[in-house]
Amino acid sequence: MNAPFEPRRRTPTAAQIALAAQCRDGGGPRQFIRSRVPASVYLCPDRFAAEQARMFSALPLVIGPSAMLPDPGTLMTHDGFGAPLILMRDRQGALRIFLNACRHRGTRLIDAPDPVKEPLLVCPYHAWAYALDGRLKGLPRPETFPGLDKGTMGLVPVPATEAGGLIWAALGIRGPKMDSAAPGIRGPEKNSASQRAETADFALAEGPLAADFDALGLGDMHLYARRTHRVASNWKLIMDAFLESYHVQRLHQDTIAKFFEDGVTSGDTVGPHMRSAVARVGGLDGVDLADWPALRRIVTYAYQLFPGTVLVAxxxxxxxxxxxxxxxxxxxxxxxxxxxxRPQTDKAEDHWRRSWELLDGRVFGVEDFGAAEAGQKGLESGAIEALELGGLEQGIRAFHETVEAALG
Structure with missing residues (x-):
C-alpha cells in the first residue's frame, strides 16, 4: 500500500517465519470443511452477561498501546470496560493502573481521556492527594483522622503488565491496598494472608506475544491517531471479520482487495489467542523468510488477542x-x-493521513463495522438460526470454541 516500514536490527520470530512458510507452501489442493455457529450466541442477554463476568472481568485484557501514554509524569483515565481506571506513569516512567476512586469517600478523582501532566492527583471533594505511584501523600486536617495509616490508604491497584508495546490489565482482580513500597505495573505482591489477591496470568502477554510484538517494533512506535467507534453490533461479529480472509476480495473490493492474494493465508494459536498471516500480491516465492523488511512487504500479520482485541501489522x-x-x-x-x-515533513504527514483515512475511515469504519451492524440486524430479524461457515472461515469456528471453553 505504501513504502514498507523496515524495522532496524530486528528479525522475525520463528513463529512469524513459520506462518509465512505456510502461506508460501500451502497453495496446493486443500480439503475444505463446513461448520455452523448458532445465531443465539450473538443475541442472548444471559450469554452476554456471562461473557462479561467470565471473560472481560476475569481475563487479562489489552487496554491499549504503550504509546497512548508515552511520557513520564503523566496520567489518563479509561472507562471503556466499565471499571473506572487511571493509568499513571511516575517520573521514572513506570506505569501503574489504579481504580479511579479516592480512598476517603470513593469520589472519582479525575476525568482525562487524553494524557495530562500532573505532579499529584488531588481529589476534588476533600483534597486528598496521591502520588503518581498511587501512594497517599497527604490530606487536609490529618488530626481529625486519629490512627489513620497513610501507608495503607493508597489507591486500589489493578494487576497489569506492559510488554511488547501493549498495556494489559486484569480488571476483575483486585490487589492488596498499596503501601509505601508498592510494586510497579506487574501487579502487587501478596503481603499478608488477610490481603491475598487473585493473580492474573500474564505469561503469554510477556512471553511469546511480546516476542512477536517486539519483532514488529511496537514498543518504539509513535501513536499517530486514535478514534473510538460505536458499533451497533455484538462484539463477536466484529471479531469474526478479523478471523477469516474470505471477505477481503468481496467486501473490500474497492479499497484493499487489490493488495492481497485470495485465500492465501495461514494461522496458529498462542493459548487462547490466535495469530494469522495473509499473503499480499507478489507472493513469497524467492523471498528470504529471515529478511524481515522483505517479509513485511509481502505478509500482513494479524493477532486476535482473546477475548476482544485485534492487531493488524x-x-x-x-x-x-x-x-x-x-x-x-x-x-x-x-x-x-x-x-x-512522528511525521517529520508535510509529505510524511500526508502519507500517514491518507493511510489513516483509508483504514479507519473506510476499511474498518465503514466496511468491516458496517458489515457487523448489517449482520446484527439480520440475526435479530430471525432470518437464520445459525451462521454457515465455509472452508476459509474456520478461524471463526475456532474462536467460538475458545469462547465456549472460557464460559465453562
Whole structure:
C-alpha cells in the first residue's frame, strides 16, 4: 500500500517465519470443511452477561498501546470496560493502573481521556492527594483522622503488565491496598494472608506475544491517531471479520482487495489467542523468510488477542483495535494507528493521513463495522438460526470454541 516500514536490527520470530512458510507452501489442493455457529450466541442477554463476568472481568485484557501514554509524569483515565481506571506513569516512567476512586469517600478523582501532566492527583471533594505511584501523600486536617495509616490508604491497584508495546490489565482482580513500597505495573505482591489477591496470568502477554510484538517494533512506535467507534453490533461479529480472509476480495473490493492474494493465508494459536498471516500480491516465492523488511512487504500479520482485541501489522504501520462490549448489540471499538516515528515533513504527514483515512475511515469504519451492524440486524430479524461457515472461515469456528471453553 505504501513504502514498507523496515524495522532496524530486528528479525522475525520463528513463529512469524513459520506462518509465512505456510502461506508460501500451502497453495496446493486443500480439503475444505463446513461448520455452523448458532445465531443465539450473538443475541442472548444471559450469554452476554456471562461473557462479561467470565471473560472481560476475569481475563487479562489489552487496554491499549504503550504509546497512548508515552511520557513520564503523566496520567489518563479509561472507562471503556466499565471499571473506572487511571493509568499513571511516575517520573521514572513506570506505569501503574489504579481504580479511579479516592480512598476517603470513593469520589472519582479525575476525568482525562487524553494524557495530562500532573505532579499529584488531588481529589476534588476533600483534597486528598496521591502520588503518581498511587501512594497517599497527604490530606487536609490529618488530626481529625486519629490512627489513620497513610501507608495503607493508597489507591486500589489493578494487576497489569506492559510488554511488547501493549498495556494489559486484569480488571476483575483486585490487589492488596498499596503501601509505601508498592510494586510497579506487574501487579502487587501478596503481603499478608488477610490481603491475598487473585493473580492474573500474564505469561503469554510477556512471553511469546511480546516476542512477536517486539519483532514488529511496537514498543518504539509513535501513536499517530486514535478514534473510538460505536458499533451497533455484538462484539463477536466484529471479531469474526478479523478471523477469516474470505471477505477481503468481496467486501473490500474497492479499497484493499487489490493488495492481497485470495485465500492465501495461514494461522496458529498462542493459548487462547490466535495469530494469522495473509499473503499480499507478489507472493513469497524467492523471498528470504529471515529478511524481515522483505517479509513485511509481502505478509500482513494479524493477532486476535482473546477475548476482544485485534492487531493488524501492515507493511509500514500497525492498527490496534480494542473491543469494549457495552450491550448485546453495542460495542465500542477504539482504533489506534501506530507508525515508526512522528511525521517529520508535510509529505510524511500526508502519507500517514491518507493511510489513516483509508483504514479507519473506510476499511474498518465503514466496511468491516458496517458489515457487523448489517449482520446484527439480520440475526435479530430471525432470518437464520445459525451462521454457515465455509472452508476459509474456520478461524471463526475456532474462536467460538475458545469462547465456549472460557464460559465453562
Amino acid at each position: 501492515s507493511p509500514d504501520y500497525v492498527n490496534l483495535m480494542v473491543l469494549m462490549p457495552q450491550a448485546v448489540g453495542e460495542t465500542l471499538v477504539e482504533d489506534f494507528m501506530l507508525i515508526p516515528e
